[in-house]
Amino acid sequence: MRVAMAGRWACARACPASCTCTPERSCSVLCDRSGMAELPKEFPCEASAINLDKNRLKFLSERAFGTLPSLKTLSLDHNNISFITPGAFKGLSNLLELKMAHNEYISYLHTRTFTGLKKLLRLDLSDCNLFNIPDRIFIEQIALKELLCFQNNFRRIPGAIRGMENLTHIYLERNKIEAVAYNSLLGLGSLKYLNLQENRINVIHDQAFQDLVRLENFYLNDNLLSSLPRVAFQGLSCLKMLNLGGNQLTNVSKTWFGDLVELEVLYLDRNQLVFIEEGTFENLTSLITLHLNSNNLTTLPFAVFQPIYFLGRLYLFRNPWECDCSLAWLKDWMESYKLVRDIPCASPSSVAGLDLSEVAFAKINGTCVDPAELNLTTASSEIASTTENKFNSLISKLLQQELKEEMGNSSESLRNGTAQESEEAQLSDRGSTRGPDLGWVWVSLLWAVSGVYDVMACT
Template structure:
């Protein structure tokens, strides 16, 4: 039977209950359903035992979810896509919320006002390819948060409030192709923060608070093809030399990199500085650390 106010389809087995003002997941979901569409309701809580083990696709975006009972997703071995995005009351996640989702390929947690993510939250998600964490209130990311995500190709982190990237924050992301880190407050990137991202082709760092990139962190990205660094307060003094030198030896397609200081170079593109602009700089400046 199909729950009241929902529409059910036979092939593939689908239950569509979106945009019906449901305040809880409707009772009587067919146990064999593979696709469950519950988006655009006012569901406030998720409870264990609600979803059947055949579920492959579960859309819960644009609800009022504020709590997820432990074990809600534990017995969903077939789940490949879970969309919890645009749930602005979902501010805390238990460390084991997603444990056991070994087939999960896409996890959407955008616009949920998550100020932090607990250690181990992504443990065991070895099939994950797409992770959407944009437009939360994330203030920091601890080292090894993504350590198990060896198959992740796309990581969307833009529009949060990160101020720094530590050495081990992206450890384990050996398949990452796309990393979006624009629209933060990033002022510091550890010189080894991007180490190990051997397959990264696209990196967005625009609209941050970066003045310089000490220690040449971009040198660890051999596959990089496209880079955006605009809308940062770049200092085009001696601190710019490692980045300028990196641009000279790479063929990466890049946005403009306008200087913000010193005053006589304001508006100049950092990439277009000349060797003589660094004549007064000490020779060892490339190795300086913040």
């Protein structure tokens, strides 16, 4: 009890004036949002954590924090630090985590900046203004596991990380990195997480990832990649998630993913894909989710997905799909497994705007008929049927007209003479009038028949 009380009093006695200290023996010193422009002259030696976030600190001198053997965490986020004297962190021999993110005036680090931090596990230098860091800056930080350097101005992957065999997580997103060289990631055999998204990467050298044998999550999305090495991901047999979305890829090669037997999620969305090679996914026996949305794909042969294995989600929307018989398998798959939806058709025009699930694929003699051909066949049948009806109607009208004229002539004869005269007149009329009428009928019929054949030939 006395020891505990002594610890509390020690923290209380040495707690800086503008800070608060928690009461436990290994206290936390809370100096965030205190308006500090300079560091306090003294901190409690028992302190396990110091928070100096969101102040106005500009300069860290040598041994800026004195000797604090119990300190595990130091946070300097959101300050105005512009210069760190070499040896500034000497005396913090047991520090595990150092956070200096969001210091926009840090543009340079000396090789000896982190001297004395031999047990450091996590370092956060995100959202500063660093253009590079010295190659030998981490020579003492052999235990370092997590390095966060996102949103800086790096044009290449810092050479300082090479050979850091204990690193498990590297965050380099939102920089200006243009290439991944063959030696950029050498010696990172323990790396599990690598984030290179939102850079300007347009070139990846052969075997650039050869040492990343334990990598599980890899972000390469939103870069400028238009192609990849033939066996870009060779040896990454532990990879579970690969994000290649938001690049400029136009095709996918079956040689890229051959070793990714543990891959569960693959992003190929927001590219310019027009072609996927058959057999591309054949070794992805653990794949659960595949993103192919927002590309330029018009068709997707069934052979690309053989064998399908246990794919759980397939995203295909925002592609100009041509909904012909080559996609009939996909419609059946949609209906059978309910794993994919939203496949809007761009062509043929007869089904444009419909979802693939709404397209009817007819079969004639066991063979699938494309919607365009099916509509054309239907249209031809309708034209022929309409023409035939018109032809029959014309014949009927012509014959009725002839019969009416004959009846009219006979009645007129009976009114103007005797029965004999009527008979003679009738015979005379038949000789002089009926002949021309029948001729006209047959000429009309021949014209109609000719018209029908012309129409049917055109269809």
